[in-house]
Amino acid sequence: MFGAKTGRGLVALMFVASIAASACGGSSGGDKVIKIGGLATLSGPFAVPGQDGFRGVEQALAKYGKKLASGNWQMDGYQIQLIKEGSDATPAVALEKAKKLIEQDNVDILIGPLSGDEGLAVKDYAKTVPDKTFVNGSSAAQDTTFRDAAPNFFRFSTDGAQWMAGLGKYAFTTKGYKNVAIVAEDYSFPYTQVGGFMYEFCAAGGHVVQKNWVPLGTKDYSSVVSNLPTSGVDAIYVALGGSDAVNFFTQYNQAGGKAKFIGGSITVDQSVLSVTGSFKDQLAGTIAAGPTADSATNQEWLDYVKAYKAQFTDGLPFPGLFALSYYNETIGVLEGLKAVKGDLSNKEAAFMAALAKVSFDGPTGHVSLDANRQAISSNYVTEVQKGADGNLQNVVISKADNVDQTLGLGATSPFLAQPVSRDFPSCP
Amino acid sequence: MSWVRSRQGIVTIVALLILVVYPLVMPRFWVLSIGSYSIILGIAALSLVFMSGYGGMVSLAQAALAGFAAYMLALATLAPSTNATGSAIGFGLPALAGAVIAVVLTTALGALFGAISARSYGTYFLMLTLALAVGFFYIVLQNYEIFGGHIGFAGILGPTGQPRANPEVFYYICLATATAVYLGLRYIVRSQLGLTFQGVRDNPRRMAALGYRVAAHRIALFAIAGFVAGLSGVLGAWYRGNISPGIVDLSRTIDVLIIAVIGGLGYPIGAFVGAVVFVLMDVFASSISLFGFSFDERFNTLIGVGFVVIVLVAPDGLVGLANRAWQSATHRGGGRRRAVDPLAAEAGLLAAPMPATSIAPSEPAGDGTPSNK
Structure with missing residues (x-):
């Protein structure tokens, strides 16, 4: 009986505590x-x-x-x-x-x-x-x-599209990437990121030859890694976040992948760069864009x-x-x-x-x-570089001010005629 | 005994009165997000309790079945529109017609799940239903043509429009459905069919020897549970107004099992008790502070600890715990223990509570011949 009574007392206590907490939260x-x-x-x-x-x-x-x-x-x-x-x-x-x-x-x-x-x-x-x-x-x-x-x-x-401002042009003209494959999570934010990248990249004349959409929270990327073209692409655009990005980079690295990366805004965010792993060396040189840059002055x-x-x-x-x-x-x-x-x-x-x-x-x-x-x-275009203390960080390549939601294309641009999706925009 | 029965009668009447008056005196959040949502989760858990209690089948597919009903409802009732790939989806039917279609299809899917898994027992049955649930999750997550992918469908309206507009009405719809399901299942388990289910549960080999088709009965049980889970799914879709794969993911699948275990796997009413406790903990864990430490960023820890405590102090669920307290209060010194749900006991149905043993009601070890041919 002791156990039963304590149990009920505890449950009752929790309810009382919860109701008390919600009823009189801080009115001093x-x-x-x-x-x-x-x-x-x-x-x-x-x-x-x-x-x-x-x-x-x-x-x-x-x-x-x-x-x-x-x-x-x-x-x-x-x-x-x-x-x-x-x-x-x-x-x-x-x-x-x-x-x-x-x-x-x-x-x-x-x-x-x-x-x-x-x-x-x-x-x-x-x-x-x-x-x-x-x-x-x-x-x-x-x-x-x-x-x-x-x-x-x-x-x-x-x-997410504004966060890509400047990246598509930089990848095409300065880095010389002409053909890009995409690995991105399969929901609205990465659609927006991929869209924002492609607005500029496609307009400049680049081609996105393959898009791989993976479910948010994917742990095993082996099928994606083996599906990526081993030749004919200059870089892989990766729009994954948090633990998903760490998992992909680790598995791509372990599978011997050598391609250069273009990152989405949260792919090379600090929360990803601060994780330790052998893929970190491969991340150096990755270009990305986003609203923050660690090394801004x-x-x-x-x-x-x-x-x-x-x-x-x-x-x-x-x-x-x-x-x-x-x-x-x-x-x-x-x-x-x-x-x-x-x-x-x-x-x-x-x-x-x-x-x-x-x-x-x-x-x-x-x-x-x-x-x-x-x-x-x-918005910043950045490149991942190794800092003096050994930590990876984003170094600013360029900065654009007053970026609006259409990336300067105007609301009537054909790129904005449809909502961004898995299939739009497209420039194979 | 008539004294006990009348006390139970009073308890039942008082409980029903409280449930009926509840939405009239409580604010909207408590009517919808606590009351109605608890009932909806309770119905889903009831389908699991029914399967485990009367069929000895602990299924992890109930959340998937409920989710299937919600998707079917969405497809049936949403206005025809073109999806991302340009093909038309949605039939624009009235809400009630869509609900009927959804529940019928879910019953059929329950039967199909049953046909796939009915010949396996115990842990193997658990794993098979888990595989079906996870498979369904990935189908809806990655299928954009029919199921809408990660974002699913929004704008599902019930017969009374948005629940927020008439919270009491929506609550009563949920309460009436739950009561009907509860009484309906009680009727089924008292019938000859229900007794056969329990025979199949307790000794499938002997039932096969007596000429009963064991697999067919298990499939029928799964179909009935599918019907119940389908009702929960339809109410859930009306409640949320949308459906997305997050509703049928692994944690939601396990939530149904947790709710049933909290209430007591052997007790039908326990499904609803468990659901109320689950929802209250889920909603208010982040508002609790103990000894000056706020759990707002660590609320999952508190929920986990809460469940462990409940399972430790009440191995056969909160209803089992209440029953034992009831027994010791009413049969002081009598030494007679009937650790069963009062309603079912009254009907003389449950010989013994099911929990723990029903988790793995393995085939009786014997001569190794197939039992249900």
């Missing part, structure tokens, strides 16, 4: 509390990036305010309470967690999610809750904002990195793309709140109007929003 101090929900992936292939994303949120909050003993952040005249939820990179779970944050925790503003299809699902959900503000995390599918946008969904980070970036390293002793060697995206989104939210002095009345109408006008100089460049509430910002 006289100032009103604005609740911000944070949503990132904390399990599955993007668990490490998800943690880094939350670091970005906390770094932005720490920049604008002071953390109180209650765990809230004190701002000028109001407090901010951050409630975190973790998903697993599937749209279904992201949606459940977003609903929990909005409907149960009653957050005023949601920041997230991390991954492409999650973002599309949350955007659709946002349309059904027009009186709450949704701000993207780092999800970068094109159609989260480009087609069928939600009026209360804002994105202060650039999308502008003062805003240096200050940002310094603050990151001071605040997170267990963080990555450099703040990754996910940390930066969540950081910029949170800065956008805090600037918006500052403009309306924390006033979220009237179904957050004034706040949303102010948010649409927010622009600021982020760590990597100026950020402003277009008519779809989508960021226009800077």
Whole structure:
């Protein structure tokens, strides 16, 4: 009987604790509390990036305010309470967690999610809750904002196609790659990345001779590795993220593959480069593009990195793309709140109007929003090189400012006539 | 005994009253994301409890069957449109017609799964159904022409539109379905067919010797479980409004088993008890802080520890635990233990609880001749 009683007591305790925690979460101090929900992936292939994303949120909050003993952040005249939820990179779970944050925790503003299809699902959900503000995390599918946008969904980070700005031209003209094969994950974000690369690469005259789409979370790449052409391609474009990228590079390296790589934005992110493995030598020389570059030298970036390293002793060697995206989104939210002095009345109408006008100089460049509430910002073309300390890092080749969602092609370009997909664009 | 029975009657009536009043007094999140979702998961787990309790078959294919129903519902009810490869999908049927089609097709798929796996037992049966579930996951994940690939389908509407618009109505639809399924399964297990299922469960060889077709009965059991899982899948699709391969992946497959084990694999009502506990833990684990340590980034650890604790203190599930407490309260000193679900016990059906032994009801070791020819 002892065991049974303890068991019931424990279960009851957990419920009480849970209800208590959700019912009276931090209401100390006289100032009103604005609740911000944070949503990132904390399990599955993007668990490490998800943690880094939350670091970005906390770094932005720490920049604008002071953390109180209650765990809230004190701002000028109001407090901010951050409630975190973790998903697993599937749209279904992201949606459940977003609903929990909005409907149960009653957050005023949601920041997230991390991954492409999650973002599309949350955007659709946002349309059904027009009186709450949704701000993207780092999800970068094109159609989260480009087609069928939600009026209360804002994105202060650039999308997966914008992250490719400059890469296609650089690969074709400077590197001289004419024929490229593609290995990418099979969902909306890599479609966007591949699309963004091909907008420039195909326009310059390059050919994409083969596309291999693999499920997110694939562990065994042997069939893909053996399917890749051994001759006739100059480079392999790899758009895989997190543990998927590590698995592919390891297995390609072990199978004796010698091709040069072109990376997607999260393929050669810090969270991948900081993993140890024999493939690291082969990664040196890989060109890629994305909104961050470890070796940038502008003062805003240096200050940002310094603050990151001071605040997170267990963080990555450099703040990754996910940390930066969540950081910029949170800065956008805090600037918006500052403009309306924390006033979220009237179904957050004034706040949303102010948010649409927010622009600021982020760590990597100026950020402003277009008519779809989508960021226009800077982008880097980078090359992986070994640093003095032996760590691989991205060295800046070139930087483009004010990259818009069409990569300068204009909304009427034939490349943007269809949503990016497995088969579009195409230039075999 | 009539005293006990009337106490049980009171408990049942009070429980039903609470369930009926629940959506009228609770906020929308609790009606939909806790209440309705628990019932939907409970129905899926009930299909597993039914198979394991009355057929001795622990199947890992129930989430896949539910997911199949959701996909069929999506294909039947979504407006015709062209997919990424340019071929038309979607038939634009009304929600209820789509639900009927989905459940019928899922019952047929259950029978097919049964036909594939009915001649294997114990661990081999478990592995076969796991293979079917994982196979189904990869089919929907990689098939873009019919199943829409990684993103699946969105915009599935139930007979009452979006659940958010009428949360109470959607809750009552789920509750009514669950009650009907529960009573229906109770009726089946009390019938001659149900007794035959249990005979096949306990001693397939003897039943074969008596002239029963063992494999056919196991296939029928799988089909019935497919029907139940299909109902869960249809309600789940209406609840979510979308369907994607994430709904039928490995962790969702195992969730169904975890729910059944938490409630108690031998107890039909345990499926719903387990589902409520599972959903509450899943939703609120990240909101819990103990001794100043917040689990918001480590909520999976808390969920895992919670399940281990439940399985340790209640090896035959929470319902088994409650039953033992009930027994010791009502038969103090009598020493008589009936560790079974009250409703089933009342009907005189379960001779003994199924858990633990039913995980691997291997063929009786004997002379080695095939049993079910």
